[in-house]
Amino acid sequence: MPEIALRGVVPIIPTPFVPETEAVDLAALRRLIDFAVEIQMPAVCLPAYASEFYKLSETERLQVVETAVQQAAGRVKIIAQSNHPSLKLAQEIAHRNESLGADLISFAIPRLFGLGADDVLDYCRGMCEAVQRPVLIQDFNPNGPTVGAEFARRLREACPNFCYLKLEEPLMGAKVTAIREATDGAIGVLEGWGGMYTLELIPYGICGLMPGLAAADVLAHVWRLGQESRWAEAMDVFQQLLPQLVFSLQNMELFHHLEKRLLVARGVLEHAVVRRASLTPDPQVLAYGEFLNQRVLEAVAELELVM
Numbered sequence: 001m002p003e004i005a006l007r008g009v010v011p012i013i014p015t016p017f018v019p020e021t022e023a024v025d026l027a028a029l030r031r032l033i034d035f036a037v038e039i040q041m042p043a044v045c046l047p048a049y050a051s052e053f054y055k056l057s058e059t060e061r062l063q064v065v066e067t068a069v070q071q072a073a074g075r076v077k078i079i080a081q082s083n084h085p086s087l088k089l090a091q092e093i094a095h096r097n098e099s100l101g102a103d104l105i106s107f108a109i110p111r112l113f114g115l116g117a118d119d120v121l122d123y124c125r126g127m128c129e130a131v132q133r134p135v136l137i138q139d140f141n142p143n144g145p146t147v148g149a150e151f152a153r154r155l156r157e158a159c160p161n162f163c164y165l166k167l168e169e170p171l172m173g174a175k176v177t178a179i180r181e182a183t184d185g186a187i188g189v190l191e192g193w194g195g196m197y198t199l200e201l202i203p204y205g206i207c208g209l210m211p212g213l214a215a216a217d218v219l220a221h222v223w224r225l226g227q228e229s230r231w232a233e234a235m236d237v238f239q240q241l242l243p244q245l246v247f248s249l250q251n252m253e254l255f256h257h258l259e260k261r262l263l264v265a266r267g268v269l270e271h272a273v274v275r276r277a278s279l280t281p282d283p284q285v286l287a288y289g290e291f292l293n294q295r296v297l298e299a300v301a302e303l304e305l306v307m
Contacts, residue, residue: 006104006163006164006188007188007208008220009041009208009223010045010190010208011036012050012051012212013029013032013045014032014051014263015051015053015060016028016273017271017275018271022275024063026067028271032263035306039217040220041216041220042077044078045106046080047060047064048081049252052274053083058093061093062096066100069100078101078102079102080094080102081108082094082105082107082127087126090127091126094107098131102133104133104134104135105133106137107138108138109140109147111143120147121151124159124162128161128162132161135163136164136166136190137164138192146167146169147165149181150182152182153182153183156187163186164189165187165189166189166190166191166210167191172191174204188206189205190207191206191209196246198223199234211245213263214263214266215300217300218299218303221303221305222234222241237299240298243292244258244289244292247289256274256278257272257289258289260272261289266297266306
């Protein structure tokens with residue numbers, strides 16, 4: 001099993017769609033991968049929640065992974081999300097993603113209905129055993145508790161290729177510490193939810209964050225300042241992003257709209273198409289979102305990042 005150390009900002013690549021037909025725009029997807037390389041991201045992940053994976057067919061999900069691997073050509077690591085509530089089908093997706101050349105395999109714990117702790121562990125063990133690549137597990141569970149230190153310890157003992165946990169809940173610093181201690185530092189914890197909790201979690205030892213792509217380079221600057229304990233400077237930059245994150249993440253579909261509009265404003269995408277069914281923001285919501293996006297663009301300009 002190859003050793004791949006994830007550290008820093010690992011953005012989620014959105015799925016671009018063609019206007020009118022809403023077909024997956026593979027040419028635009030290649031440009032998104034090139035942009036991630038240009039802004040020096042260590043790895044990217046797709047197709048995840050921020051990729052609208054739940055609106056893609058299984059064929060489309062594999063197609064975007066294959067395209068990303070080919071376009072990356074080793075310049076950036078590709079984390080292939082392999083989500084399905086059926087363990088059998090999720091294993092098949094993960095195995096095919098591995099065969100396509102993905103560097104890491106990730107998946108979200110199925111949380112549609114309540115599962116017991118042993119059931120969750122059994123599902124995750126089955127996923128890890130299905131592949132040889134390092135595994136990243138996402139646990140997004142707004143209706144209940146997420147996995148913690150005991151889960152991480154037991155699964156790591158059973159599956160050495162389990163390497164990372166992505167969690168996205170408030171006030172999780174103590175959980176990060178407990179996971180690191182229970183696994184002797186073998187499991188890296190990445191913070192999701194747009195990077196909203198980045199600064200408060202750096203002192204607890206997160207190994208990185210997994211935000212959207214559009215402001216990933218700005219968050220990478222915040223990350224670097226935080227690693228150097230330059231908290232005031234980090235906050236000066238972070239506060240230009242935070243209102244946009246808080247506003248957009250009130251609804252995942254709103255996040256898609258504003259994320260893609262920001263990528264259009266940065267010249268990376270031509271169209272900000274969100275596949276239906278999707279929330280249709282009213283004009284005032286979009287206007288406010290564009291105002292917040294402009295604040296992010298000002299941070300990009302001030303830091304002299306890629307426009």
